[in-house]
Amino acid sequence: MVLRTESICKSFGSLEVARDISIELPQGARYALIGPNGAGKTTFINLITGQLRPNSGRILLDGQDITATGTAERVRRGLTRTFQINTLFPDLTPLESVTLVVCEREKKAGQFWRSLASHREAIEESHAILSQLGLAEVAMKPTRQLAYGQQRLVEIALALATRPKVLLLDEPAAGVPKDESAMLFEVVASLPRDIAVLFIEHDMEIVFSFASQVIVLVAGGVLLQATPDEVKEDPRVREVYLGRGHG
Amino acid sequence: MAEPLLELKDVRSGYSDAVVLDNVSVSVGAGESLAVLGRNGVGKSTLLLTIIGIVRTMRGTIRFKGQDITRLSPDKRALLGIGWVPQEREIFRSLTVEENLTVASRPGRWNLDAVYALFPRLKERRGNMGDQLSGGEQQMLAIARTLMTNPSLLLLDEPLEGLAPIIVEELTAAIRRMAEDEGLTLILVEQHADVALRLTDRAIILERGLVAHAAPSAELLSDRATLDRNVGLKLESA
Amino acid sequence: EDTVKIGLILPYSGPFADAANQLDAGVKLYMEKHGDTVAGKKIEIIRKDTGGPNADVARRLAQELVVRDGADILAGFALTPEAVGVADIANEAKKFTVLMNAATSNIIDLSPYMVRTSVTIPQVNYALGKWAVEEAGVKQAYTLVSDYGPGHDAESSFSKGFTEAGGTILGSDRTPVANPDFSAYVQRVKDSNPEAVYIFVPGGAQPAAIGKALVDRGLAPPATKIFAQGELTHPEALESMGETARGIITTFHYTLERDDPLNNEFVEGYRAANNGRSPDLFSIGGYDGMHLIYEALKKTNGDASGDALIEAAKGMSWQSPRGPMSIDPETRDVVQTVYIREVQEVDGKLQNVIIHEIPNVKDPLHGASN
Amino acid sequence: MVIVLFDGLAFGMLLFVLSVGLTVTLGLMNFINLAHGAFGMLGGYVTVLLMRQYGWPFLLTLPMAFLAAALVSVVLERVFFRRLYRAGELNQVLFTIGLVFVAAAGATYFFGTGQQPIVLPSWLRGSVEVAGIRFGSYRIFLIVVSLIITALLFFTLERTRFGAKIRAAVDNQRVAQALGLNVERIFAITFALGSGLAGLGGALAIEIVGLDPSFGLHFLVYVLIVVSVGGLGSIPGSFLGAALLGIGDVAGKYLVPELGSFLIYLLLVAILLIRPTGLLGKR
Amino acid sequence: MLQSQVSTPAMQPVAWIRRRNRWTIFEVLFWLATLLPFCFFPAYLNLASQIAITALFALSVDLVLGYAGIVTLGHAMFFGLGAFTVGILSSRYGWGEPISGLFLAALVAGLAGFASSFLIVRVQHLALIMVTLGLGLLTFELGNALSWLTGGTDGLTGISTWNIFGYFRFDLWGYTAYSYSLIVLFLCFLLCRVIVNSSFGLALRGIRENVKRMPAIGSDYRWHLRVVYTISAAIAGVAGALLTQTTNTVTLEVLSFQRSADVVVMLILGGTGRLYGAIVGAVIFLIARDQLAGINPQYWFLWIGLLLMFVVMFMPKGILGGLARLVRREE
């Protein structure tokens, strides 16, 4: 198991947003995390990546307890996420943003004595990542000037540039048109098989075609973990989440 | 024929360093609903921003309810009855959910009870600060907040994004009700072309800043070739 | 060369602008009265603003005055650090330098070209300390001073005079320089219930504030004597304190209300030229500073070199609106009468009334160190 | 000890009246208004002028101080400030500092560099003796006034829709506008309110801290401390922060006078490190 | 015809980044212009020297404010530490060698910067400003409390700076002072320029743009902040040391809030986040001040105030930002 959580609990005041969540993510996983709005999916990712601290429970990455580790350190150990609501560097260009990530990953970001241009490999790598996501054309425009959908892609590019072992995607395709979101998921799908991916998505078509396992979260607790087909048929899931339309 | 509720004539608009829309002419009659389709970054959001007045109209005119509103500020346009739901939700972070709803509310059919009935989730979270909501809840709040102003023309920028399927179902039903039963005029920007086309009477496709194609929604829904060519959208076969 | 240029370095802007203005007005008044030519030379004033206590700026301005403007005499210096900053330049350029206010004793040792026409803090406060025991019969006192150079000097010189004469200091506190509220300190004074309290705060808004705080606690004459340096009862402070100021005893070298023809003429002229504003210690420092420059120039016959002027200035004595004064030929420091005053009602108005005069007072620290 | 607490509270209330206007302009509107003190100074000079030149009673001059500062601020807001709301905090800093300079020059020109004392009515002078302890009358007055201001502001800003409108407009100007809020008017009114309060604070403070052209800069540090310790935009926060600072400062000076000048800054740093958003701040 | 999709012609990414960092003709001209006072304004060399020192101080602030987004109102703390380091060294211990003094000042101020950086990185926004302000004021009060060491408000007396390399004497005209300050300024500028154009500089801009994202890309941004704060403090210390050495005076004022605030004003005036803004701001502010105060010592700040207001209204990115916009429009 690359990533394991053991009985994670978290509450905001009286609101329990994570109840006893234990999940396992094996190498190469392509898991989806679904559930009604406000079920606690984003919170769960915040807990795994360290933006929030659980009230109880443990998080293990590669068998090591990282519950008390800082976010940045988790990223360096290969646990990366994207944000549901764009969290970018508005005045940097995508090229600069991604290069920054690569430099951080290579531990070169602290080298204040070396010019940025001399990190040729880093720049080229980030350009390659951007090209892969179809952002080559806008790579040298300030991020703030990109359309929303393009910014969503930059969000993914930043995550990919950390070379994660575990990639947590929070509604990566929201706001990206159909054909591009398919492309995006193809990029995700074609990531090396040793990367485990957990993605939140409300678009069932994507969930059912890219996920090997689906975890359903309701009111902070895991309702069910199963294959897409099983989930599709589960009456409880239909009741609280899918509605009539999918079947 | 009566004058349309909203009419854009040869509008050019954009940002200080880029013209995004040029020569766009659109008109929407009262009670009509219009879908705006197009690729990423083509200017769909900019069109809505131009109508509400956040993006400056550089050329052309916009008329609403028979009045030239090209030079009016957004708040004046809102008071005339235009309501806009931003793509990025843009919830007021330092207001509670309920304050978000009431801060700009104007009397009409949509009041707290009505929006809470539409989105029960918001009622549960009414005391939360705006930035302590989940993504989907923010989306609901953004829609509800605009409904509370009781607009006669509703501009929706990808309103279904980030909502659970069951909520999408309810919301589309509600939108259809608004359009069909209450005669609300609607402009809907949506990535899910099929959903958008089923909800609306007419549709336009934007392409490189121009209206590349305009047709009744039902017709377009079956004209997959045009959709594929102009929008590059692969339709879901739902 | 028919002009003598005087570079006047003062904090015209910033928190000490008022001091600069008053001093400058004294300078102007003197020149109006005595003309702008002396010993056949035209006097030209070049005004430079330091913007506050800014030693480095003062120094640079002095440098510029010397190299760029060709100034012959440096003058002004409302603030000690600015005088300190300039000492080097005075030495190197050999310029006659007149301290028209800066009141820390030892700065005058920094340059043999410096003279002072104002006052030193020990000069007035040492005398007060002695007087308090010897004449007023006070046996114990508490001191409360602003926590900065002048305050420290005031504390030590008052205490020195006071204890030498046989008094005891019950306690001493120092208040922050920019202190808007004195209640805590005043309460401490009250707790130790002294016979008298000695105060030193810079002019401006603090005198009234501390005065009121004392009285609010019932620390007021005659029950508790209040001693202070003259700033405490400057006219605006008196107005603001009102009744509560009655009986406060202060020591100073200049008393606005001193009934003396020279002084009356000075005050009248000053008020006429300044919208009714009265002169204060800065004004008199500037006024006498100009007098010294004029007289020294007369003596040297217009020779404005530093060496000539400083020799001429040494030992000079004259009648000033403040009373008789002279320049000590050895220390180049000011020697003058110290007045002990009490706030009393005169013609329905509270003012500082002289109750004792101590003539020919030298700076006691200098006396000791030299 | 009672008297020390009382004095501390009174000193706190002095800080409060000086800074409450800034809680509105900086705290609520997010506008870095370093000219706050200049508006305070304006209020102060209005009071001085009315009392000295025209013999108005002190209490009557207070509303005038408020109005004058509010009026001037509306003009400035319409002409300048409204262009600065979105110009970034650094521009706001630079502009308002510039304004402070201009205000100081103006005050020097019209009123000279000297102190401007006022003479209070006799019922505000001296002290009241209760149970053998003497409480300064003006200090009692300050405490009462502060409580009234706090209550009034709390209800108008945090319990009415107007308060929500301000916060909405500050949070996201363009969306607020697009929802039909007249952002310009909201800002103008709020700014006038903040500046008016500054003017009132200036007038109330003369008695204790005096008034001269450097007033605008002199208390800047103190008011910034109060606003940040109280928590941005929270009126009760400012009140609490001011009271805490005042009592801490006075009690500290009383007990450990050697630390006198460090106290308020130590409190500042300590509180902010523990609660970076201030005592009651949410942002 | 339609521009939305048209972007800059494809350029090699490495070349694009390199081009942003290249020396321009403006820069060369700028530094040549700093030599003008020697030939044309010899009577202003002392002023020029103080401008260079202030510019260096502003430069150190730009590093944290303009690049890392740390708005500081307490940087005089480091300036003053540097100033006092060499001041005390000379007046108390008789060591007045300038170059070693600079290094020592940098060391002391840098250490203080490093120590305080632990507090600085814990807070943001207003709290950050206020913590820097609080620390600055505490240092000032400490300096006052230690008046036996610092000379208090009256300042230290008896400072004498030795000749540079045992040869160049600090003259009354300020030839040596200006040459010395200018060279130090230039060297520190080179250092800053390297820093901001490095990957570290990019990380700083990342922090300024969105701190929240930094940990999520694996960045230990607090460490970056600590490093830049320390470097900046050291540079500020050097500036302070220069002031003491070129004027042989040091008073508490070097630690004052006024100095911290002034330098920020100058920096914003010139334009933040572009290094030259710091220098231009100091030059314009101090020259304007000197000239205006020369004309009217009592009201010069009226004109300075109007200047600041004018710049904000018409050049919202500072003077350099305004110039840059003009130049771009020309192109």
Ligand SMILES: Nc1ncnc2c1ncn2[C@@H]1O[C@H](COP(=O)(O)OP(=O)(O)OP(=O)(O)O)[C@@H](O)[C@H]1O
């Ligand atoms: N603030 C801005 N400044 C400059 N250009 C902008 C700005 N906002 C958007 N643009 C540009 O305008 C174009 C249209 O943007 P818009 O957001 O209207 O597209 P969209 O069709 O809504 O895209 P999406 O489907 O991704 O939401 C894009 O190319 C974008 O880069």
Ligand SMILES: Nc1ncnc2c1ncn2[C@@H]1O[C@H](COP(=O)(O)OP(=O)(O)OP(=O)(O)O)[C@@H](O)[C@H]1O
């Ligand atoms: N800081 C907070 N304080 C209080 N409640 C919070 C906070 N953050 C989130 N919540 C609440 O916790 C619940 C879970 O939020 P979360 O963002 O995890 O939902 P989600 O499953 O990601 O939903 P969505 O699909 O809509 O994004 C929501 O009801 C939200 O209102």
Ligand SMILES: [Mg+2]
């Ligand atoms: Mg979510």
Ligand SMILES: [Mg+2]
């Ligand atoms: Mg859009």
